[in-house]
Amino acid sequence: MKLKGTEILMRVLKDEGVDTIFGYPGGAILDIYDELINTDIRHILVRHEQAAVHAADGYARASGNVGVCLVTSGPGATNTVTGIASAYMDSIPLVIFTGQVPTPLIGNDAFQEVDIVGITRPCTKHNYLLKEVEDLEKIIREAFFVAKSGRPGPVLIDLPKDMMNATINYKKAGPPQLKSYNPNYNPNIKQLQKVINLIKDTKQPVIFSGGGVILSKASEELAEFAHKAQIPVMGSLMGLGTFPGTDPLWLGMVGMHGTYRANMVTGNCDLMIAIGVRFDDRVTGKTDAFASQATIVQIDIDPTSIHKNIPVSIPIVGDCKAALKSLNKLLDKENTNGLKKKRTKWLDRIEQWKSTRPLAYAQSEKIKPQYVVEKLYELTEGKAIITTEVGQNQMWTAQYYHFSQPNHFITSGGLGCMGFGLPAAIGAQVARPDKLVVDVAGDGSIQMNIQEMATALQYNLPVKVVILNNGFLGMVRQWQELFYEKRYACTRMEVTPDFVKLAEAYGAVGLRATKPEEVEAVLKEGLSSSKTVIMDFVVEREECVYPMVPSGAPITEMLLV
Amino acid sequence: MKNDKHVLSILVDNEPGVLSRISGLFSGRGYNIDSLCVAATLDPKISRITIVTTADMPVIEQIKKQLNKLINILKVYELTGSEFVEREMALIKVKAKPEYRAEILRIVDIFRCKVVDVGLNHYTIEVTGTEEKLNALLSLLKPIGVKEIVKTGIIALFREMK
Numbered sequence: 207m208k209l210k211g212t213e214i215l216m217r218v219l220k221d222e223g224v225d226t227i228f229g230y231p232g233g234a235i236l237d238i239y240d241e242l243i244n245t246d247i248r249h250i251l252v253r254h255e256q257a258a259v260h261a262a263d264g265y266a267r268a269s270g271n272v273g274v275c276l277v278t279s280g281p282g283a284t285n286t287v288t289g290i291a292s293a294y295m296d297s298i299p300l301v302i303f304t305g306q307v308p309t310p311l312i313g314n315d316a317f318q319e320v321d322i323v324g325i326t327r328p329c330t331k332h333n334y335l336l337k338e339v340e341d342l343e344k345i346i347r348e349a350f351f352v353a354k355s356g357r358p359g360p361v362l363i364d365l366p367k368d369m370m371n372a373t374i375n376y377k378k379a380g381p382p383q384l385k386s387y388n389p390n391y392n393p394n395i396k397q398l399q400k401v402i403n404l405i406k407d408t409k410q411p412v413i414f415s416g417g418g419v420i421l422s423k424a425s426e427e428l429a430e431f432a433h434k435a436q437i438p439v440m441g442s443l444m445g446l447g448t449f450p451g452t453d454p455l456w457l458g459m460v461g462m463h464g465t466y467r468a469n470m471v472t473g474n475c476d477l478m479i480a481i482g483v484r485f486d487d488r489v490t491g492k493t494d495a496f497a498s499q500a501t502i503v504q505i506d507i508d509p510t511s512i513h514k515n516i517p518v519s520i521p522i523v524g525d526c527k528a529a530l531k532s533l534n535k536l537l538d539k540e541n542t543n544g545l546k547k548k549r550t551k552w553l554d555r556i557e558q559w560k561s562t563r564p565l566a567y568a569q570s571e572k573i574k575p576q577y578v579v580e581k582l583y584e585l586t587e588g589k590a591i592i593t594t595e596v597g598q599n600q601m602w603t604a605q606y607y608h609f610s611q612p613n614h615f616i617t618s619g620g621l622g623c624m625g626f627g628l629p630a631a632i633g634a635q636v637a638r639p640d641k642l643v644v645d646v647a648g649d650g651s652i653q654m655n656i657q658e659m660a661t662a663l664q665y666n667l668p669v670k671v672v673i674l675n676n677g678f679l680g681m682v683r684q685w686q687e688l689f690y691e692k693r694y695a696c697t698r699m700e701v702t703p704d705f706v707k708l709a710e711a712y713g714a715v716g717l718r719a720t721k722p723e724e725v726e727a728v729l730k731e732g733l734s735s736s737k738t739v740i741m742d743f744v745v746e747r748e749e750c751v752y753p754m755v756p757s758g759a760p761i762t763e764m765l766l767v
Numbered sequence: 768m769k770n771d772k773h774v775l776s777i778l779v780d781n782e783p784g785v786l787s788r789i790s791g792l793f794s795g796r797g798y799n800i801d802s803l804c805v806a807a808t809l810d811p812k813i814s815r816i817t818i819v820t821t822a823d824m825p826v827i828e829q830i831k832k833q834l835n836k837l838i839n840i841l842k843v844y845e846l847t848g849s850e851f852v853e854r855e856m857a858l859i860k861v862k863a864k865p866e867y868r869a870e871i872l873r874i875v876d877i878f879r880c881k882v883v884d885v886g887l888n889h890y891t892i893e894v895t896g897t898e899e900k901l902n903a904l905l906s907l908l909k910p911i912g913v914k915e916i917v918k919t920g921i922i923a924l925f926r927e928m929k
Contacts (some may be wrong), residue, residue: 324784327791328795332838335784384838385780385841386841386842387838508836509832509835509836510829510832510833510836514829
């Protein structure tokens with residue numbers, strides 16, 4: 207059968223189950239767009255290519271599928287880099303198609319030419335430049351396979367314009383065959399048995415759950431394991447939602463802005479079972495002092511995550527879900543009746559940390575940003591999909607919205623990328639039209655991709671944006687207050703648009719609260735609207751996120767309210 | 768932790784961009800490359816890259832794991848710690864004034880090197896051997912006057928069982 211490159215592309219995309227693409231057309235990619243409109247694949251036209259990648263990221267996390275982007279060459283391609291880097295750090299499966307100038311022009315500094323394969327080599331799991339149309343299907347199938355298998359990540363395919371126009375005798379290719387890429391899913395059972403023995407012996411254990419648990423869809427297994435073994439659970443930022451935020455065994459987030467009890471548990475535990483985490487510096491603080499009394503077990507599908515930042519006593523390479531399933535089976539063979547009693551003292555001690563130092567903030571006449579998030583949690587009953595921008599808004603959301611389900615908290619964790627929240631909310635809403643999707647933003651970060659309001663409106667996506675508006679780049683200002691003697695160098699946003707008017711200008715609903723007593727009414731009105739809404743909360747200007755562990759300090763040495 | 772020399776032998780897909788992935792990995796993560804050699808194997812679709820790096824144990828473990836993560840890398844062997852043969856070749860251009868010519872040739876003879884180019888004022892010497900041998904030769908030639916030197920970097924293979 208004779209087929210054009212573009213026809214093969216569409217055929218394989220359909221075959222891979224792609225129903226939605228986030229993209230932005232341009233010269234080098236015109237042929238693909240010309241073919242795309244002949245298919246039933248839904249295309250979401252964003253307003254900036256960076257947002258296309260963040261939206262695909264939000265889509266992937268809310269749906270559990272691979273997110274797909276389509277952009278043109280040159281600036282279209284370079285604009286995706288931030289989004290790709292963010293997805294790479296957070297291990298999100300994406301396939302990004304970039305247009306490229308025709309093959310004979312590559313290397314000639316042609317119009318809108320850029321070596322995007324070279325640029326994205328360090329921030330993709332893998333990438334390809336198509337050189338023969340005959341390889342097109344093989345490359346696409348490999349890309350999807352690589353993106354979603356093992357430790358997931360973004361994969362980029364660069365498509366020269368002439369390849370898309372070329373016609374070949376098409377023969378369907380088989381499943382991808384990669385010579386050496388073969389992630390190990392099944393953990394070593396002997397290592398797992400060692401963990402079971404430790405669980406029986408130790409008095410002060412803790413489970414540290416991360417994004418890997420979400421990626422391997424292992425939340426149920428985690429809950430079963432924690433309850434069977436009577437071990438409290440703390441989460442990394444990416445691990446929020448892996449374990450019910452209302453469960454008595456839940457400790458909250460650990461790290462720089464973790465809860466007092468989670469950080470104290472880290473310093474005092476004798477066994478840490480880390481599942482799907484990579485011991486980021488924002489979690490560990492001073493590495494020498496991190497869980498220094500504990501035997502550390504680390505379960506991860508990526509061998510490079512093990513022993514990278516923290517030395518581990520029992521490394522276990524494998525899929526989190528498979529490991530937890532096996533651990534649960536092994537526990538079934540043991541007598542676990544005595545475990546609850548054995549942990550009483552430890553759990554009591556944790557309860558004491560919790561009651562003496564709960565998450566807290568001082569009340570005032572101004573709206574407290576924490577209060578807005580608390581109310582948001584209350585009114586949505588913890589069931590909304592929440593995306594965030596980066597900074598204080600992100601940390602307060604992590605602290606005060608008690609996530610209970612996986613895939614409900616969507617944030618740029620590793621890269622910490624401002625401008626992530628709104629496009630990610632758009633992607634999540636596309637994936638889950640049945641869900642309430644809220645972006646918690648700051649007045650700084652919302653402006654980094656505010657243009658995506660138009661995208662939301664074009665596709666009638668009723669995302670809600672909650673702006674915690676303090677007129678500052680809040681987190682940077684916090685560091686300046688605490689570590690730079692209040693020298694607020696360039697963190698004051700002296701001019702900020704009127705977000706209510708801006709919402710209206712886009713055709714959305716704009717609401718504002720300036721006093722604490724208005725917060726609930728504004729949230730109720732905004733959340734119940736069937737339209738896209740911006741809610742502008744004018745909050746306390748110089749509020750800090752506490753607890754805070756200064757950069758490089760031991761995790762148990764916190765600044766508190 | 769002790770920083771030791773490690774010889775890595777890496778089989779990779781013989782494709783454009785693969786070397787860049789590896790060198791990018793080393794530079795991006797702050798690892799050292801002391802020397803690097805690339806050429807196709809018997810199978811023209813596969814190349815062998817020999818990298819010599821200096822690192823402590825945790826870092827060398829991380830380097831090997833990171834290399835294994837790259838899709839185009841087929842196999843990573845560490846030769847250090849087992850029996851292997853290593854060789855490096857160098858071309859050394861030595862100043863050869865008449866009064867030193869006999870001396871240079873005597874050194875060439877002792878080290879079993881070859882003179883591959885002769886001029887009125889220079890010899891170019893080809894030498895093959897271990898890093899130690901090359902260094903020993905150089906230390907004798909330097910007082911006489913070395914004009915230029917080029918080295919291939921180390922190549923190495925495991926020893927077979929006898």
